[in-house]
Amino acid sequence: MKTIVWFRNDLRVHDHPALKNASECGEVLPVVILPDRAFPTASDWWVYKSLTHLQLKLVELGSELTILKGNPSSTLSLLAEETQADAIFFNGQVDPVSRKEEMVLLELESLSKVDIQRFDPNMLLDPSHLKTGAGQPYKVFGAFWKSLQQQKIPWPTAAPASLTNWAHEITGSIPLKESGLRSPFNWDATLEQAWEPGETASFEQWATFRDKRLQFYDFKRDFPSLNGTSRLSGYLASGNMGIRALWHAVKRAQEDGIAPQPEAFLRQLAWREFSYYQLFHFPDITERPLRSEFLNFPWLNDSSEFESWKAGKTGYPLVDAGMRELWETGTIHNRVRMVVASFLIKHLLVDWRMGAEWFRETLIDYDVANNTLGWQWVAGSGFDAAPYFRIFNPTTQSKKFDKSGEYIRRWIPELAKLPDVHLHEPQTASEDVLMTAGVVLGETYPLPIVDHSAARARALDAYALIKGKKEELR
Ligand SMILES: Cc1cc2nc3c(=O)[nH]c(=O)nc-3n(C[C@H](O)[C@H](O)[C@H](O)COP(=O)(O)OP(=O)(O)OC[C@H]3O[C@@H](n4cnc5c(N)ncnc54)[C@H](O)[C@@H]3O)c2cc1C
CATH class of the missing domain: 1.25.40.80 (Serine Threonine Protein Phosphatase 5, Tetratricopeptide repeat)
Incomplete structure (x- = not known):
């Protein structure tokens, strides 16, 4: 039997029942189908590196990875026809886009004679x-x-001991370096220092x-x-x-x-x-709040404040350290993720979906489920979420979780010489202390773009507005 194995968010050979089962049925053609993306993201860089690694693994096992671009179902259909494949095996994913791709594939008339099997290890x-x-x-x-x-x-499946290659020239296959997954920014060098994918x-x-x-x-x-x-x-x-x-x-x-x-x-x-x-x-939660009263939330979405947040220039050191860590390394520590997300949603009243989109572009670990639910949790619009009225004070969080300021000093070198007592809120330092530390507020480091107490009161007012408007949609 000749089986196409469709790789997706499962770039590995262990715990890959689609590959393992295919290997036991005969010849295998491993294939990955990449989207046509105009603008690669940080996680695309991770995928690029993972594919480089996967190619080597598959060669060690006796096979080769074919890389194609386009719509998964039509690409697989053409591939099955061209290669006279008997079967297509893949591992399922739960996000709505991937599930739709699976549905379309399973229902394609052109594949009615092909044995299509979905496995479930993810x-x-x-x-x-x-x-x-x-x-x-x-x-x-x-x-x-x-x-x-x-x-x-369930126990994970072992990697196949070997694969029987299925030599075939594939129309439209491309070398990995032409995949368009490399980052357009200068990210690659910094990400490569921080991570080794695969x-x-x-x-x-x-x-x-x-x-x-x-x-x-x-x-x-x-x-x-x-x-x-x-x-x-x-x-x-x-x-x-x-x-x-x-x-x-x-x-x-x-x-x-x-x-x-x-x-x-x-x-x-x-x-x-x-x-x-x-x-x-609840597949529509990437776009809709799980709690329906949040549909009416009065977001402000001020674009200049949003840009300050993205650039790590809000004047709140822990928030800025997190956003700069994100840009440099493609990740943020979980505690700081919660603080930066809360600041965007509650202090700036920016729609959580705009923050989630920035994370989609910049996180190496971007995961549609974890990211969506993380944002909905912080916003208070998820089912079992932090209550909206519990508003993180970024300065208190900073003093509690980065007491000695090691994290802030790593990511905001311009504040490094401030004494610990002022590091979490530089605006409380005297002119003398600031001068000794080489800090000029508003020039070398921004003043807070919003006042915490005023922002907190504004967020609570906004929440009070929607509280009375609950209509149960689910
Ligand atoms: C606003 C926001 C956005 C987030 N976006 C993502 C995202 O796109 N991708 C992502 O993987 N995680 C996301 N998280 C969850 C969490 O921040 C990261 O999983 C964690 O920081 C990754 O670091 P780690 O692997 O060292 O985690 P560890 O603490 O070592 O945890 C181990 C694993 O458990 C899972 N995990 C941990 N915390 C969470 C959590 N709160 N929710 C769901 N899974 C969790 C992750 O897979 C993680 O790798 C988000 C959290 C928030 C608050």
């Missing part, structure tokens, strides 16, 4: 499996997590985290200057690492006594699962 469990006692999807994380912990998570690197990253940081995760995860989290999100988002493989690896580390209490980390993997689960059950 979540811990099939999202239609977990339901409340009333048979409804969970809307509260606590209950979802409790239920998930009682389930048996399946092998994902295992190395996991092993380092397991041995050095997993047991301290719960204590260190909230402090951006400490290297306390796994930094696995890029690998998970592109599928360099399978989520089931990671889940079972954590359990093994627990059994082996390397990390006797890994619950806090497993809980974060469950947040990923919950995001995917919600996107599966």
Whole structure:
């Protein structure tokens, strides 16, 4: 049997049941179909590097990756016809665009004689499996997590031992370097310093985290200057690492006594699962707030304040440090993600969808489910979200989670010489202190673009406006 294996957000050979099953049925043609994108994003850079790695892995196993561009279903249909393929295997995804692609493929008349099979390794469990006692999807994380912990998570599939190549000249196939995935900015050099994408690197990253940081995760995860989290999100988002493989690896580390209490980390993997689960059950949430009263929110969307936020020039050091870290490295620590998102939504009254779009362009770990639900959580418009009226004070957050200012000093060198006591709010320093530190507010570093107390009061007024207008749409 000749099987096309369609690679998507699963750029790996382990825990890839589509590839494994195809390898057991005969000859295999691995293929990836890239979108025609005018403007590559930071995560496209990650995909580019992952594909470079995947090509090598497939060659080691005896096969080759074919790279095509275009609409997935019509491209696969033409490919199946050209190569006289018997089957197309792929792993499913839950986001609405990918699900639509799958539906179209499954219903194509031209493929009616081709055996099309969908496998399901990209979540811990099939999202239609977990339901409340009333048979409804969970809307509260606590209950979802409790239920998930009682389930048996399927084991990951092993990588195929070898692949039987299916030599064929493919019309329209392109070399990777012509894929258009390279970043137009000067990102590549800085991203390359910060990250090494690919399946092998994902295992190395996991092993380092397991041995050095997993047991301290719960204590260190909230402090951006400490290297306390796994930094696995890029690998998970592109599928360099399978989520089931990671889940079972954590359990093994627990059994082996390397990390006797890994619950806090497993809980974060469950947040990923919950995001995917919600996107599966409520596919329009990338555009619509889950709580319908937020449809009427009076956003201001001031473009110059939005630009200041993007550039890390709001005058709030923790916010600015996070936004600059994002631009330099394609990531932000989770605590700081919450602070920058809250600042945009609540202090500036900018629609969360504009922030989510900026993250889509700049995050190396961009993941439509995690990103959407992260923003809806901060906005208070998600089901089990932070209440809107709980407004982060960026200065208090800064003093609490970056007390010694190590993180701020790393990303805002122009403030580095300020004493700790003024680092979190430079406008409180005297002229003398500022001068000694070489800071000229409004010139070398901006004054706060909004006053915290006034912005807080304005946000609460805006929230009061929509509170009375709740109409239950779901
Ligand atoms: C506004 C906002 C936007 C976000 N956008 C994304 C995104 O596009 N892609 C993304 O992967 N994560 C996103 N997150 C979630 C979280 O910030 C990142 O997953 C985390 O910072 C990645 O670092 P890590 O791998 O070291 O995480 P760890 O703390 O080591 O966690 C391990 C893994 O668990 C998952 N995870 C952790 N926290 C969350 C969470 N709150 N929600 C869902 N999954 C989680 C991730 O897959 C992560 O890699 C967002 C959060 C917010 C508040």
